[in-house]
Amino acid sequence: MVRHILAIMLIATLAGCAQSPATTAAAQQAPADPLPGTRLSVDELKAQMFHVSAGKRLKPTWPNGAKVAVGLSFDVDNATATLSTGNLDYEIISRGEYGAVDGLPRILRLLDRQQIAASFFIPAVSAILHPKVITDIQSAKQRHEIGVHGWIHERLPLLNNEQEEQRLLNQSIETLTKMTGKRPIGYRAPSWKFSKWTMAQVKAAGFLYDSSLMASDDAYELLLDAKPTGVVELPIERILDDSPYFGGNADGSNPTVDDVFTVFQAEFDVAHEEGGLYLLTMHPHMMGHRSRVALLERLIQYMKKKGGVWFATHEQIANHVKPLITGS
Numbered sequence: 001m002v003r004h005i006l007a008i009m010l011i012a013t014l015a016g017c018a019q020s021p022a023t024t025a026a027a028q029q030a031p032a033d034p035l036p037g038t039r040l041s042v043d044e045l046k047a048q049m050f051h052v053s054a055g056k057r058l059k060p061t062w063p064n065g066a067k068v069a070v071g072l073s074f075d076v077d078n079a080t081a082t083l084s085t086g087n088l089d090y091e092i093i094s095r096g097e098y099g100a101v102d103g104l105p106r107i108l109r110l111l112d113r114q115q116i117a118a119s120f121f122i123p124a125v126s127a128i129l130h131p132k133v134i135t136d137i138q139s140a141k142q143r144h145e146i147g148v149h150g151w152i153h154e155r156l157p158l159l160n161n162e163q164e165e166q167r168l169l170n171q172s173i174e175t176l177t178k179m180t181g182k183r184p185i186g187y188r189a190p191s192w193k194f195s196k197w198t199m200a201q202v203k204a205a206g207f208l209y210d211s212s213l214m215a216s217d218d219a220y221e222l223l224l225d226a227k228p229t230g231v232v233e234l235p236i237e238r239i240l241d242d243s244p245y246f247g248g249n250a251d252g253s254n255p256t257v258d259d260v261f262t263v264f265q266a267e268f269d270v271a272h273e274e275g276g277l278y279l280l281t282m283h284p285h286m287m288g289h290r291s292r293v294a295l296l297e298r299l300i301q302y303m304k305k306k307g308g309v310w311f312a313t314h315e316q317i318a319n320h321v322k323p324l325i326t327g328s
């Protein structure tokens with residue numbers, strides 16, 4: 001969700017700097033090794049491909065004869081991604097702050113109106129800076145889920161440090177456990193980005209499920225180095241994420257909320273037809289704006305009218321599919 005923002009910041013930074021001819025020439029040079037994959041053996045490529053990959057498909061029948069399971073998730077990033085980079089542009093920081101001030105409360109009011117419980121993935125620093133996000137979620141009428149979403153929305157491949165990654169994961173779990181009174185059982189990587197160590201750390205921490213990857217429309221068991229992990233993947237997709245439509249420089253003009261509704265609706269219709277899973281990723285600082293919450297409410301009303309929908313938290317969905325891993 002911060003990909004676009006980072007790209008824009010980078011472009012803005014470059015545009016704002018007078019570059020010397022030498023700098024420009026260096027920037028235009030091709031990377032030293034742009035195609036390392038061409039020189040790897042098939043065995044080496046297999047090791048890379050299947051370090052983290054999709055195992056058993058977990059496609060159950062849904063409770064109460066429902067045709068489709070729908071999980072609404074919200075990544076409560078607020079300003080953490082910006083703060084993680086040391087960028088103190090308060091215009092951008094305030095865009096994130098909107099999530100805590102108005103976005104989340106408006107979303108919680110919608111969920112209460114529609115009587116739907118959702119999952120909230122929260123960077124620990126986001127909760128520390130605005131503890132009201134936790135009390136708002138926990139004082140709602142619905143029993144929402146709170147999951148881990150990094151310490152300060154750190155990009156793990158950029159961090160590129162196994163020990164630091166473990167320290168931040170431990171801090172994140174401890175902080176959310178202390179603030180919510182319950183140890184989270186769901187994990188979503190910041191920006192959905194794994195480092196080469198993330199899968200092993202997620203498994204070792206005992207998470208029931210991850211929701212950062214997208215190898216299938218259905219839930220599946222995650223494999224680590226081609227071996228079953230017992231960890232459920234609840235797949236996300238950029239098609240079903242508010243960020244590509246409303247993040248970065250989208251600024252509400254294009255696409256319109258009607259365009260986004262059309263895509264979200266078409267994805268839902270096929271998930272319904274296939275007896276599948278439909279998971280939306282949203283952000284209070286993006287989706288929490290007035291016209292966009294109205295879009296989400298219209299979508300929920302459409303789903304309810306169509307019928308056969310099991311609205312559930314990610315935790316409930318993961319618990320429902322997990323027995324398929326062992327066949328029990």
Ligand SMILES: [Zn+2]
Nearest residue numbers: 075077190191
């Ligand atoms: Zn995020």
